[in-house]
Structures are given as structure tokens and as C-alpha cells.
Amino acid sequence: MKIREKIKTFISENSSFIFSVPAILWQVLFLYVPLFLVLYTSFKRSADSALLDITWEHYGALCNSAYFYIIARSAMIAFGVTLLSLVCAYPVAYFLALKVHPHWKNSLLFLLTLPFWTNFLIQIYSWVFVLDYNGLINMALLRCGIINEPLHMINNTYALFFVMLYYYLPFMLMPLYSILEKIQHDLLEASMDLGATHWQTFRRITIPLSMSGIKTGVFLVFVPAFGEFAIPAIIGGSKYMLVGSLVSHYFLVARDNQLGSAFTIVSGVILIVCALLFNWLCSVPVQAAHKEVE
Amino acid sequence: MRRLSSYMMPIIVAALYLFLYIPIFVLIVFSFNDNAFTYSWLGFTSHWYYDLFASVEVWHALKNSLLVAMSSVVLSLTLGSVLIFFGSRASVKRLLVLFYGSLAMPEIVLAVGLLSLFSFFSVSLGAITLIVGHTLLGLGYVVPIVYARFVELDVSLIEASYDLGATKRQTFFSVVLPLLAPALIAAGLLVFIISLDDFIISFFCAGASVQTLPLYIFAVIRTGASPMINALSTLMLLVSSFFVLLFSFLHIKKTRMPQ
Numbered sequence: 001m002k003i004r005e006k007i008k009t010f011i012s013e014n015s016s017f018i019f020s021v022p023a024i025l026w027q028v029l030f031l032y033v034p035l036f037l038v039l040y041t042s043f044k045r046s047a048d049s050a051l052l053d054i055t056w057e058h059y060g061a062l063c064n065s066a067y068f069y070i071i072a073r074s075a076m077i078a079f080g081v082t083l084l085s086l087v088c089a090y091p092v093a094y095f096l097a098l099k100v101h102p103h104w105k106n107s108l109l110f111l112l113t114l115p116f117w118t119n120f121l122i123q124i125y126s127w128v129f130v131l132d133y134n135g136l137i138n139m140a141l142l143r144c145g146i147i148n149e150p151l152h153m154i155n156n157t158y159a160l161f162f163v164m165l166y167y168y169l170p171f172m173l174m175p176l177y178s179i180l181e182k183i184q185h186d187l188l189e190a191s192m193d194l195g196a197t198h199w200q201t202f203r204r205i206t207i208p209l210s211m212s213g214i215k216t217g218v219f220l221v222f223v224p225a226f227g228e229f230a231i232p233a234i235i236g237g238s239k240y241m242l243v244g245s246l247v248s249h250y251f252l253v254a255r256d257n258q259l260g261s262a263f264t265i266v267s268g269v270i271l272i273v274c275a276l277l278f279n280w281l282c283s284v285p286v287q288a289a290h291k292e293v294e
Numbered sequence: 295m296r297r298l299s300s301y302m303m304p305i306i307v308a309a310l311y312l313f314l315y316i317p318i319f320v321l322i323v324f325s326f327n328d329n330a331f332t333y334s335w336l337g338f339t340s341h342w343y344y345d346l347f348a349s350v351e352v353w354h355a356l357k358n359s360l361l362v363a364m365s366s367v368v369l370s371l372t373l374g375s376v377l378i379f380f381g382s383r384a385s386v387k388r389l390l391v392l393f394y395g396s397l398a399m400p401e402i403v404l405a406v407g408l409l410s411l412f413s414f415f416s417v418s419l420g421a422i423t424l425i426v427g428h429t430l431l432g433l434g435y436v437v438p439i440v441y442a443r444f445v446e447l448d449v450s451l452i453e454a455s456y457d458l459g460a461t462k463r464q465t466f467f468s469v470v471l472p473l474l475a476p477a478l479i480a481a482g483l484l485v486f487i488i489s490l491d492d493f494i495i496s497f498f499c500a501g502a503s504v505q506t507l508p509l510y511i512f513a514v515i516r517t518g519a520s521p522m523i524n525a526l527s528t529l530m531l532l533v534s535s536f537f538v539l540l541f542s543f544l545h546i547k548k549t550r551m552p553q
Contacts, residue, residue, distance in 0.1 A: 015462055019380035020389075023373035023433060027392050030430045034407025041410055092310045095303045110542060115314050117534045119491050121511045122527040126317035128515065129324065129524075136320055166313065219398075227400025230493050234515055244402050251406055251498070257413070264406055268399070 042261035058262035071267055074243040075274060077157070078225035081164045082172075082218055088165075089172040089217070094206070097180035098188075109177075116170035124234050127163045128154065155236035163235050168225055172217040179213025180206075208286045215282045222278065226271050243267045318531065325524035342525040352526065355510040358421065362506060363489035365425045367482045370432030375478060377437065378444050379470050380462070390441060396434040404430065405498035412499070419501025427495040432485035439484070443477035444470075480544055487537060 011018060043054045096108055115123060130136045131153040138150040153159060183206065191201040207214075229244030241249075247267070250260025328339035346352055378386055396404060408427050412419060451473070455465040471478070493508040500509060507530075514523055 012462070016380050016382050016385075020377045020386070023377035023437070024389060024392065026373055026429065027395070027433060030408060030411070030426055031395055031404065034411040035403075037410045037414055038403075038407050088310060091303060091306050095307050099303060106542070110538060111311060112314075113538050113542075114531075114535055115318065117487055117538050118318070119508065119511070119527070119530050119534070121493060121508050121515065122321070122530060123317070125511070125515050125523065125527065126321040130317050130320055166317075169310070169314070223398070224400050227402040229402050230497075230512070234512070244400070247402055247406060248498075251409055257410065260406070261410070264403060268403060271400070 038261045038264055041257050042265050044258050047257060058259050059266070061259060062262055062266055067263065067266075070241045070246055071243060071270055073240060074226055074228075074267075075270065077161060077164065077242070078222050078228070079274075080161060081168055081225050082222045084165055085169050085172040085221055086214065086217065089169055089176055090214075093173055093176035093180050093213075097177050098183070098185070112170065112173060112177075116174065120167060121230070121234070123167055124163055124231055127159075127166060128234060131159055157240060160232055160235050164225060164228060164231055167231065168221045171220040171224075175213045175216035175220065176210065177213075179210045179216075183209050211282055211286050215279065218278050218282065219275065222274065223271065226274070227267075321524050322528045322531070325521060325528045327521060329521075342521045343529075345522050346525045346529070349522070351505075351510060352507075355505050355507045358504050359490055359507040362421060362424050362428055362504075363486050366428035366432050366489045367485045369425065369429040370436045370485050371478055371482055373429070374433055374436035374440050374481070375471070375474065378441050379466050383445075386441065390437065393434055393437040396430055401431075401492075401494040402498075405495045408495065409498045419499055419503070421500075421504050423499045423501070424496060424504060424506070427499045428485075428489040428492060431488055431492065431495065435484050435488065436481045439481040440474060440477050443474055447473055476544060480541065483537060483541055483544075487534070 042058055043056070045053045045055045045057070096105065096112070100108060128135070132138070133150050133152065133154065135153070137153065138147075141147045142150065187205055187209070188201055191205050192198075196204070227244045227247075228242065229248050232242050232245050243263075247260060247264055250256050250263060254260075325342055326338050326340065327335055328341065329336040377389075381389070404427070408423070408430075411417075412423055417423060447470070451469060452465060455469045456462075460468070491508065493512065496506050496509055497512070500506065505513075511523060511526070514520070
């Protein structure tokens, strides 16, 4: 009995510690320990070598232009998708947030969020369905007699790029919309009253005020797009390896965890560098606007 | 110039909506096409839906998906809300950054990390490892959402509960949990959808024994799709639109409450 009571008082006295442990333990054990493990594996000589048999040889093996091209290609595609989705999404988010009649806003937003919540394999599959060699566009064009042979629209980098743009657009739209919606109309009106043109108002008021949304959108698109694995696996474009495909190849097919880990680490470091670069790029226009004001 | 731009904007918006919806629309229409091999229209049929309901594999995958999703929701909500209420405010605020980690890196890195962890300790892959991964994903959403709501709560309500003699446990269950309910439901829905939708972590951490719905769809698409997948997609679209409506309803209710 006494022990039980002791345990009870111990728990009630230290409840803040005891109850916050599980969540933190979960996060550390399944997120940070694995990351460390990947780092460790990348230095391990082979799968069954001794615990401290550490080597740089896997990183040495990665000093090869083939790997460089794979990372560069992934970064270029991710960058292109990010940029194009920003260009496509900004006017739409702007229109929805500032121009649309409130009556229509909720239904338009609902239509916008729906693809976002749809199973992503289905979204990708729907494009396979449309673009395939025997797909809808080819069928239609053949029927109309515009072409004599089906076009190869799938299995190339363009198709990959296009479908990635389709999938990631909502990730850009959502943060842009939510930040643009908070902009007060008074500020824009004040700018116009003070004699600024539409373009000047947009450049000096709207863009700097929405910069945090742009940043969020850029990260939400660029980071997963860089490591994209499922879209290339379905759409094809298998001629060219991407970071995600190669990582999954090492871990699931070749079972070369050491080289795979080293490649993951190198790609991760490059991703972080890209992210920092974006962060810096996004802060430039805001600072420029501040300077102009001064 | 002014006229042009006032026409341009709605056109761009309409084009974007078309871009988003054309493939989905095509997918739905062709789930009723009475033709298994090509895309030409041979007549209306609901035959693929019957096939779908008769398929053992689909039901099995759905059962696995629901099991994993519900376990992850329960686990991440429990762990998250307990941490937020019982942990001291200052330390939770400092620890919050710990939970952003899973959102800040590509999912494939999480998947590779988990796979390395499981293989390092030679844990066999299955439903449990999948739940572990999805709960990790879930915590990344639950903790920030519930924390944001918890900070907005009126501290005097909690203090009043203590003053009236309630223990910490009683306060948690009868004061804090009901107040947090909208945030908990919203976060739970989000985790549920994310778990149902997740492909990458499932692909790495499920092993051969557990097939979830996305894994099933992936396998079928890769081996050459059948209109059954269109039917499945249509049904899943219906379910997700229901969830979006539910979510926006909750959100509207929440934003109207303070007035």
C-alpha cells in the first residue's frame, strides 16, 4: 500500500515531467535518432563491419559527376516547379483574397481545397489517364484526324514537370491566400491615394506584406519536390534518375544502405543550402522596399 | 490597361480551376465507361463499382489503412494533448521547435531514417512500424495546432478549476479537453487524412505484409490500371469532399464563436 501511495505522490509531484516525456521521446526516438543513424551508416564501411569501423569511402564514391547531375537535375526541376507554381498561384490567390465577392469566396475556396485533400496517387493517376500513349488526348486527336500516330506525352521530363506542378500548386496557393487575405484594404487605398500606380502599390505594398506567405509556399513546394519519389515512379521519365528515386533504389532494391545514407546526407546538405539561399532571396525585395521608403 | 487587367484576372483564375479539375472530371466520367481496355466510350455501366465492392484486396487494404490511420490519430492526439497540458508552458514553447523537424525535411528522409532504425534493431516491418511513422507525421501537426489553441485559452478557467478543488487530472478531463475539442477534432481529421493519403512512409515502412490503400493503388497503376481504380478514386473523392466540408464547417464554427 505504502509503495503505491509513494508512486502516486511521485507522479502527481512530477506530472509535468512525466507526461511530457512520451511525446518528446517519440519525436527523438523516431525522428532524431534515425537521422543520426543515417549519418552514422554513411560512414560505416559495410553492413556487417565492426561498430567503429569508420570510413570516408562512401563519400569518396559520391565524388562522381553522375551523382552531381542527379542532384542538379532534381534541384532544377524542384526550382522550376516552385517558380512556376508561384507565378501561377499568386494572381489566383490575390484575386480570391482581395477581389472576389464574399458571397462566392467560400465555395471557390472549397473547390480549391478539394484537390489538396484528395489522395495524391489519384491526382497523379488522373493525369496518366489523360496523357497516356493510349490516353484521352491521343484518342481525341486520333479521332479528329489531327495526328496519325499517338504522341509520346508521358515518360518524359516535361510530363513529370507538368504533373508535379499540378500536384504542388495547392501547396503554394494555400499560404499565399491566407496571408493575402489578412492584408488590409486601407493600406492599398492609402497607397493609391498618395499617388502610387497599381504597379507601384503592388510592388511596394502587396509583395512585401505577403512575403511570409511566399516563403512558406516556396518551402512547402521546394522541399518535397526536391525529394519527390512517387511522381517519377508513376509518370516515368525513367531515363533520368532523381534524388528520391535513387535513394529509394539504394535502400529498397540495391540494399546498399551505406552508400544510400551518404547520398541522402549529401542531398540533404544541398537542400539546406538551397533553402537558406531562398530565405535570403525572399528577404531581398522587402529590404529593397524599406530602403526606397527611407 | 485597367480594363484588360480586370478581364485578365478572372480568366487566369478560371484557367487554374479548369487545370485542377479537368483530370478529376475525366476520371469520374470514365469510371462509368463500359470498356476495360481502351479509353473509347462504349456506354454507361456501374459494373466497376460492383467489382470494387466484390474485391477482397480492396477491402483488406481499406481495413489496414483505417486501422493505421485511427491508431495514429489516437496516439498523436493523446501524446500531443498530454504534453501540452501537463508540460510547463515555458518548456513546451521551447520544445515546440522539436516538432517542426518532421515538416521541415522531405518525407523520404524520414522514411529512410525510420527504415534504418528498424533494420538496425532488426524490427520486422508491419502495421506497428507504419503506425509509428504516421504518428510521427501526426505529432508534427497536432502539437502546433493544439498548442496554438491552448495558449488562447483563458487561464482563469483553469485556475478556477484548481481553486474549486479539482485535481490536475480532473481539470484536464473536465475543463481543458472540452475547451480544446475543436482544435483536437480539426487536428485529428488532418492526421487521419494525412495517414490515409501517405504513400512514401508506407512504401518504406510497411513491409510486404501490410498493404494500405495507397500502396494498393500504386501497385495497380504500375501494372496497368483498370477502370476499377477510377471507381475507387471517385468514391475516395466523395469521401474527401465530405471531410473538407466537415473541416470547413468546424473552422467556420470556431471563427464565429468569439463574436
